[in-house]
Amino acid sequence: xxxxxxPAPDRTxxxxxxxxxxxxxxxxTIILLGxxxxxxxxxxxxxxxxxxxxxxxxxxxxxxxxxxxxxYLDRAHARDGDGR
Amino acid sequence: xxxxLAILAVTFAVAVALGLAARRGHVMNLEQWSVGGxxxxxxxVFLLMAGEIYTTFTFLxxxxxxxxxxxxxxxxxxxxxxAYSWSYFLLPIIWRYAREKKLVSQADFFVAKYDSxxxxxxxxxxxxxxxxxYLVLQLKGLGIIVSEASYGRVPSTAAxxxxxxxxxxxxxxxxxxxxxxxxALKDVMILGVALVLGIYLPFHYYGGYGAMFEAIDxxxxxxxxxxxxxxxxxxxxxxxxxxxxxxxxxxxxxxxAYTAKREDVFRKNAVILPLYQLVILFVFFVGFAAILQVxxxxxxxxxxxxFRIAEQTFSPATVGVIGAAGLLTxxxxxxxxxxxxxxxxxxxVYRPMASVASDRGVTLLARSLVGVIALASVWLTLRGGEAxxxxxxxxxxxxxxxxxxxFFSLPERPxxxxxxxxxxxLAGEATVAYLSLSGASVATLLPWAPQVVKDLNVGIVxxxxxxxxxxxxxxxxxxxxxxxxxxxxxxxx
Numbered sequence: 226x227x228x229x230x231x232p233a234p235d236r237t238x239x240x241x242x243x244x245x246x247x248x249x250x251x252x253x254t255i256i257l258l259g260x261x262x263x264x265x266x267x268x269x270x271x272x273x274x275x276x277x278x279x280x281x282x283x284x285x286x287x288x289x290x291x292x293x294x295x296x297y298l299d300r301a302h303a304r305d306g307d308g309r
Numbered sequence: 310x311x312x313x314l315a316i317l318a319v320t321f322a323v324a325v326a327l328g329l330a331a332r333r334g335h336v337m338n339l340e341q342w343s344v345g346g347x348x349x350x351x352x353x354v355f356l357l358m359a360g361e362i363y364t365t366f367t368f369l370x371x372x373x374x375x376x377x378x379x380x381x382x383x384x385x386x387x388x389x390x391x392a393y394s395w396s397y398f399l400l401p402i403i404w405r406y407a408r409e410k411k412l413v414s415q416a417d418f419f420v421a422k423y424d425s426x427x428x429x430x431x432x433x434x435x436x437x438x439x440x441x442x443y444l445v446l447q448l449k450g451l452g453i454i455v456s457e458a459s460y461g462r463v464p465s466t467a468a469x470x471x472x473x474x475x476x477x478x479x480x481x482x483x484x485x486x487x488x489x490x491x492x493a494l495k496d497v498m499i500l501g502v503a504l505v506l507g508i509y510l511p512f513h514y515y516g517g518y519g520a521m522f523e524a525i526d527x528x529x530x531x532x533x534x535x536x537x538x539x540x541x542x543x544x545x546x547x548x549x550x551x552x553x554x555x556x557x558x559x560x561x562x563x564x565x566a567y568t569a570k571r572e573d574v575f576r577k578n579a580v581i582l583p584l585y586q587l588v589i590l591f592v593f594f595v596g597f598a599a600i601l602q603v604x605x606x607x608x609x610x611x612x613x614x615x616f617r618i619a620e621q622t623f624s625p626a627t628v629g630v631i632g633a634a635g636l637l638t639x640x641x642x643x644x645x646x647x648x649x650x651x652x653x654x655x656x657x658v659y660r661p662m663a664s665v666a667s668d669r670g671v672t673l674l675a676r677s678l679v680g681v682i683a684l685a686s687v688w689l690t691l692r693g694g695e696a697x698x699x700x701x702x703x704x705x706x707x708x709x710x711x712x713x714x715x716f717f718s719l720p721e722r723p724x725x726x727x728x729x730x731x732x733x734x735l736a737g738e739a740t741v742a743y744l745s746l747s748g749a750s751v752a753t754l755l756p757w758a759p760q761v762v763k764d765l766n767v768g769i770v771x772x773x774x775x776x777x778x779x780x781x782x783x784x785x786x787x788x789x790x791x792x793x794x795x796x797x798x799x800x801x802x
Contacts, residue, residue, distance in 0.1 A: 243398075247398070250394055250397065253394075254391050254394065257387065257391075258387070258546045258549060258550070261535070261542045261545055261546055262542040265380075265534045265535050265542055266534055267522065267526050267533050267534060270519055270522065270523075272518070273517055273518030273519030273520075273521075273522065274518060274519075274522065275522050275526070275533045275534070277380060277383065277533065277534055277535070278383060278533075278590075281383055281386050281387060282386075282587065282590065285386065285387070285390040285583055285584070285586075285587060286583075286584065286587075288390050288391070288393075288394050288583045289390075289580055289581070289583040289584045291394075292393075292394055292397055292576075292579045292580045292583070293580040295397070296397075296576050296577070296579075296580055299576070
């Protein structure tokens with residue numbers, strides 16, 4: 226079986242190391258799910274959407290934002306050379 | 310009518326041509342066929358990982374759930390986003406190990422980590438048992454979509470045979486590259502269709518989202534929220550967590566991660582995919598719009614709501630485009646399932662049992678098995694009635710049982726023994742089988758519990774049994790001490 230191409234040096238990220246700010250990524254998930262019993266209603270509607278739908282929409286967008294922020298921090302660490 | 314048929318036929322032909330052309334320039338050994346030579350960039354991995362979102366289950370079932378169940382359908386919006394955020398940490402670890410050990414299947418991961426071919430066989434059997442109902446569901450959906458979109462001109466049976474034939478052909482020829490290329494076409498079409506329908510229909514029939522939801526709320530009070538018992542908030546939260554846990558345990562997505570060229574691909578995808586899957590919201594809008602426009606679809610017929618409202622609203626040509634998009638939502642996941650099932654059987658069941666197995670032989674067998682699995686699935690699709698939906702739900706619970714053993718194997722060396730991992734999986738699967746066959750729920754198991762507990766998704770019980778058995782057996786047996794295999798040495802080769 227031919228070899229796969231040699232591993233490209235992956236300097237853009239920080240490897241497996243868990244950092245304290247990685248816990249940030251759990252926050253929107255916890256708020257999204259923890260809030261469900263409290264927003265389980267139609268009114269007030271937000272942007273024409275029932276509150277329950279608007280709540281889920283908001284926190285899914287925040288999940289994406291937080292993942293982006295963490296990726297940015299990870300890359301900054303990797304660039305500073307203390308990532309590995 | 311002919312316009313719809315022509316569009317369906319052209320899309321089908323283009324998809325098959327793309328699937329076949331994907332092979333160009335690649336010698337198809339096992340690594341190339343199963344995991345694309347581990348050379349996919351962000352876009353292809355993105356398309357494979359997004360595959361789970363737009364299966365026929367979400368296309369028909371998403372609108373069907375919004376139409377028939379209302380608020381509870383929203384769980385589908387949550388679990389994907391959460392699973393994708395977890396993938397930021399999970400997939401790079403899996404990918405790195407898979408690359409080092411040259412793994413081609415999910416079962417390979419367990420074989421290498423726990424240094425046990427027997428555990429690989431167990432995982433392989435679980436995988437195939439879960440994959441086949443999933444494929445059957447795609448084929449069933451394909452039959453419904455094509456017969457609806459062709460206004461009954463193409464009978465569902467013919468569509469199932471044609472779809473399965475096409476899948477077999479391009480999976481055998483191109484492997485995972487065929488899936489990736491057709492996925493590109495699929496995502497463009499489905500994105501367009503979902504956005505157009507999800508925006509046009511609420512405005513066309515109601516004048517806007519607010520007016521639509523007010524009308525539904527007046528006609529069916531409480532429909533747009535979660536009920537106080539049954540599919541209550543406690544059901545919602547437990548189901549989201551359970552499905553998010555099982556998400557990457559599906560063998561086709563697990564092995565899909567092997568195709569990446571760099572691990573950074575996963576981290577970028579973890580940012581984009583939660584947003585991308587929000588497009589399902591527009592599929593829900595279609596189902597919601599249909600409630601008051603095409604009322605009276607009961608039970609499983611709710612899955613037809615998207616097509617019924619489309620047929621009532623648009624010209625046959627437009628319905629043809631919608632059907633073509635739907636057709637692709639069956640072909641792409643179907644091809645990944647076929648590929649994965651065939652790879653697992655050849656690599657993790659045949660190879661360890663054969664005394665001498667060359668890579669060539671395993672590749673040849675895997676490619677032949679594609680036809681066998683496709684035939685078996687067509688047979689089940691045409692013979693099996695409604696029984697397949699419970700089987701799929703069982704399949705989801707079955708793959709979820711792989712999570713504990715995977716989780717404890719993530720550190721450099723597994724934290725638990727092979728016996729513990731196997732015992733946990735076996736106990737979990739036995740519980741899933743018992744719960745599914747007996748139709749038990751937490752409410753029937755714990756009749757005295759408060760409603761909040763009664764409404765928990767019963768799949769949690771199997772996962773708890775799994776963890777408990779794994780813990781007990783793990784406490785009395787020892788985790789493998791030495792590294793499972795010498796670095797660079799691939800499993801059972």
